[in-house]
Amino acid sequence: MATQLAESRARARKARGPGRRLLGRGRTRLVPAVRNAAPALLGYTAVRAVGVLIVLLWDHPHGGSALHRLATMWDSYWYQDIASHGYSGSKPLPGPHGPYQAYAFFPVYPALIRLVHLVLPLSVPQAALLIAWAASLVAAWGIFAVAAHLYGRRTGVIAAVLWGVLPYAVVESLAYSELVFTAFTAWAMYAAVSRRWIWAAALSVLAGLTRPTAVAVAGAISISALVALVAEWRRARRGTLPESGRTAPWRLLLAAALAPIGFVGFVLWVGWKKHSLTGYFKVQEAWDSHFDFGRSTLDYLRVIFGTANTLWMPDVVVTGTLAAAVMLFVLSALQRQPLPLVLLSFFILVLAIGDAAYFNSRARFLLPAIGLLLPMASVLAKVRTRGAVPVVLSFAAVWSGIFGGYLVFVYTNSP
Known part of the structure; x- marks a missing residue:
């Protein structure tokens, strides 16, 4: 009887097949991973809830819909227009440097908006905001994973929460593509620092x-x-590379070749649609967005510090953010972070400073530079005074929320 029962169970397991077993293994891995990241996700959710609550309270006396504003302001229009009408159905808008066109915006976020809108009973703006908020949690999880892998769980939790209290963290509550992008970026970095090179390249393609x-x-x-x-x-030639430390050369070569395919592919597609190899970059010129090696940044800083004109608060905050980012990059290098993180921070910093785009967007460009969070997170993780770190992060959450409300309701330009 016992033998028959064992044979019956074996046949049942075989009938379930490898897919069922794979699903079981995936669930077995996912549950501990979620449990391990739970403090980071809860902490991040808490500080962003503070920011959103401040925005809601700010708008309450006016009787408006703050959530609708978060879902539809500035660049959100373009993503949702593409989701609704496609690239060819989106109408250009007049601009001072040429027509604004949807081809300046990349396709993954609009595609996700359209998918969620079709599957769930949500309007396009609601779908856009849902995806952005969900992606921000995935990004925070990725930031935790990178920091915890390198410096321990406490540092990972603090790094994820720090990302939620940055001066421009209100962007993490807008229907912007930065959230989806940072999610792909953070997990690509985790794959790279844990030597999963093909996964890193695949996530880079999506980014x-x-x-x-x-x-x-x-x-x-x-x-x-x-x-x-x-x-x-x-190391292999010197005989100092252990078998466990080997990565198949083809994996490394394939990862290096695959990583830029997403960006290059979209740029070439826009070029094909515009009948010009440089078509994408011509579209970007309507937003006055091109790389000028920092000349526009320096010119704007001269205006800020060299004139008696009244300064907007974002001018000061963005200037301070850029200065802090440079210092944090130096600290990141001194911290001997893995090469992928150092290079990511360096390239994003170069793009933020070197692009001719609107000055105050530079702090937003820095949001995916997750390596810049790690020096601060590592220092705070070593603080053992009871309650000190929660107090600091709580104060930062309130300040970030107030500044975020200012950007949403008072400041007249996009964040």
């Missing part, structure tokens, strides 16, 4: 279909993979 700043992700992954290939080859 490259989400935002133009994905050139930073692609560059970080491709260069790091090639450096790892050369380093392993040299």
